[in-house]
Amino acid sequence: MIGVGLLLNPIYLVPETLDGSETRVRYDIERVTNESTAKTVIHRSDQTLQCGGDPVERACTLERRILEQGPIESDRPMGRLNVSTERYKRAWSRYTLVSIDDGFYVPDTRTEGNTTRLSLREVSPMDAVERIAVPSRRMPVAVREAAETGSVTVLDRRLPVFERHDPVVHDGDVYYRTAREVQRPREPTQLVGVRLLAFVGGGVCIAIAWKRRGQRRSS
Numbered sequence: 001m002i003g004v005g006l007l008l009n010p011i012y013l014v015p016e017t018l019d020g021s022e023t024r025v026r027y028d029i030e031r032v033t034n035e036s037t038a039k040t041v042i043h044r045s046d047q048t049l050q051c052g053g054d055p056v057e058r059a060c061t062l063e064r065r066i067l068e069q070g071p072i073e074s075d076r077p078m079g080r081l082n083v084s085t086e087r088y089k090r091a092w093s094r095y096t097l098v099s100i101d102d103g104f105y106v107p108d109t110r111t112e113g114n115t116t117r118l119s120l121r122e123v124s125p126m127d128a129v130e131r132i133a134v135p136s137r138r139m140p141v142a143v144r145e146a147a148e149t150g151s152v153t154v155l156d157r158r159l160p161v162f163e164r165h166d167p168v169v170h171d172g173d174v175y176y177r178t179a180r181e182v183q184r185p186r187e188p189t190q191l192v193g194v195r196l197l198a199f200v201g202g203g204v205c206i207a208i209a210w211k212r213r214g215q216r217r218s219s
Contacts, residue, residue, distance in 0.1 A: 026153045027162045028179040029146050038125040041176040042097060042104060044165035047132040049095040063098055063120065067105070071119035096132045097123075104128040133169035134161055143168060147175050 032038050042048050051060035066072055098105045098120060105120035106128075123131065136144045139161055146152035146162075147170035161168060162177040169175075 022184070023156050024153055024183040025155075025158055026151060026179075026181040026183070027146055027159060027177055028151045028181075029162070029168070029175045030150070030178050032126075032129055032167065032174040032176055035125040037176070038129040038174075041129050041165070041167050041174075042125065042132065043099065044176075045097075045132050045167065046164045047096040047166060048104075049098045051098060051100040060098070060100065062118075063100060063105075063107075066118060066120050067100055071117055073115055073117045075114045075116070097128055106131065129167055129174055130169065133167040133174045136168050136170040139168065144170060147171075147173075 032041060043050065049060070049063070051063055062072070095107060098107055103122055104125060105122050108119045108121060110117040110119075136147055140159065142152045142154055142159060143161060146159075147168060152159075162180065165177060167174050167176045
């Protein structure tokens, strides 16, 4: 029985997960209170296209042209950029904000008949961070708990809104992730070693018991 028990150790030793790990992820968040913080949050968010500073996602030739020369209207493929209007509209709509140098702009697309008009509207850092903030009512309860208490811990999962560095708006205030801590109560590699030893020990116990049983029968 001891040998059988040792062989089955991966099941009974830690029944909740086969590798014995339980990942705890803690998110700390704070309220956005000034423009300096708002700028930091905006640059971290996946909703922002970075056209200047670090990191730079792409050259943003068209965005800079619009900023310098005004809105662009087109009823045909985008000429020198060699990108069709529909294809560019899809790329354009991926982002909620465009960051060019030290300014923030909202991309706007208007279509009338066969004509598409692309433009950029400048907004302040506080207006920009509110624009990309995700309403907490659309998020899991854990996100609302973080906004109300300043932190939240979840088990064996992540909160995508905080992983993307998106700000969250809750009760009229905007919050952002300041820190994330990942903890494992037990070290999986050590646990695997213990289980391997137990498994081998179980096999040895069964082999000895089987050998003794054969000896008793032969005698």
